[in-house]
Amino acid sequence: MDHSQTQGMDHSQMEGMDHGSMQMQGGSAPADARDPHAYSDGITLEEGPYALPGPRQLRLADEHAFYGVLVDRLERVDNGEGHALTYDTRAWFGYDYDKAVLKAEGDIEQGRLAEASTELLWSHALTTFWNSELGVRYDTGHGPDQSWLALGVAGLAPYWFELDATAYLGDDGQTALAVEGEYELLLTQRLVLQPRAELTAYGKDDAERGQGRGLFELVAGARLRYEISRQFAPYVGWEWATALGNSADQVREEGEATQQTRWVAGVRFWF
Template sequence: MKSRWNNTLLALVVLPAASVWAQEPHAGHGTTAADVPQHQTSQADHGQMQGMDHGDMQMQGGSAPTDARDPHAYSGGFTLDEGPYTLPGPRQLRLADEHLFGGVLVDRLERVDAGEGHAWVYDTRAWVGRDYDRAVLKAEGDLIGGRLEEASTELLWSHAVSSFWNTELGVRYDTGHGPDQGWLALGMSGLAPYWFEVDATAYLGEQGQTALALEAEYELLLTQRLVLQPRAELSAYGKDDAERGQGKGLSELVAGARLRYELSRQFAPYVGWEWAATLGNTADMVRAEGESTQETRWVAGVRFWF
């Protein structure tokens, strides 16, 4: 029995040592990595990789190639008018950003009821051009008693500077209260974080008058067809112009909301409410004429585009 225990103990000590010795590169009969079975090599490599520093490895989601935005970077040298698949004659393949597109949006066409009377208000824009550059026409105004009371028209050149923002440069012409007035316009429009549509424009007018107009709106989808659209406008002027009813500083604030039902994506009737107030020096001018500086309005109209 004692001899059996001694043999067992010897096997437990000697066999692991012999196994390690046999796997040494220079042990036995000159064993090399090529002599090691494939499954053993894979396990050894796996052990080395576990101890490896992965900091220098190129992982997915790293920096984009320097030519990632080059439309011809991965074309193998072919272009739209050269290569084995080019058709004879003028180039026939056209991409979307090479075509002229256009559209018209009537954002507001509504009847406004302020308690003492009503007016018709329009706010529309049209554009024609490509993805990056286009001509834009903006027009808004109101009619009272079938006569154009006030109107503002802008002709702008819009250029895309990012995926969600455009710069706008052009001219504006106002008619209505006081003498007509022309402006140079420079602004930004686009989609701010959290899906707010923003339009900010600075103006330089006649005799050095300056102005700033800010607009923001948000579309809250109550259902796939029922949309609530809060909206706010703020305007300011650089100096007093009593002849045109423009006071230095913040001039007017309009805030409200419209609830529309989209019979189709292109046509939607709506109802709404808004509050308007004149501010600062402009409010003083309004009071001097015996008019109210605040007004609550109920609106009903349609929004459509084509």
């Protein structure tokens, strides 16, 4: 807009102007416009007075490889009839967009590994808060060992809910689905309440492995931890588990309870 047109006008006169007569910025740049790439004065990462010899020194964050290990649950579980040691860990190595992820969880009873599940996945960033996961899983423990192909998504849902949903294709055409969700409620800067729920389902009956078609098991509970540091926190908690559908029928036939209440105590740490 030519500002000389508005000199001497009061505010009401300016409001009454025909905005169609204003010359708005747009179209091609003027011939004397400065090159937007010229602000560096010809200095680049490889040339100029500040360039360092040898390979490029400056690298952006998404060009670096990162790694980490999180032991989310390492706890003693007491269900009133006995106790066990449970672990749930994950480790990762890679870049912002692509990384290798190792997940491992299981139960140790009477000094022996009673049940275990291990996954090796390739994680790829889909959006800012969500990753896709593709890989394999291997289960040992109840019945014959079992291998799976895994495909899922994991990320942070609105209102800060952490969700993990994975579909599996296993031996003899067996299929499975596991959905896990949790939330961290900060009671203070160090005291954190973490509700958690996990639901599993199978595509067909497998009595040898104790898998019933349809919904299999629901586990829900909460853990209260105190973060001595951000990387180390002891906790106590309570958990309720129930068998569902055909799996509940199999449990009843074996003369066992379909529901369990568990008290847990453990530590959470990462590095």
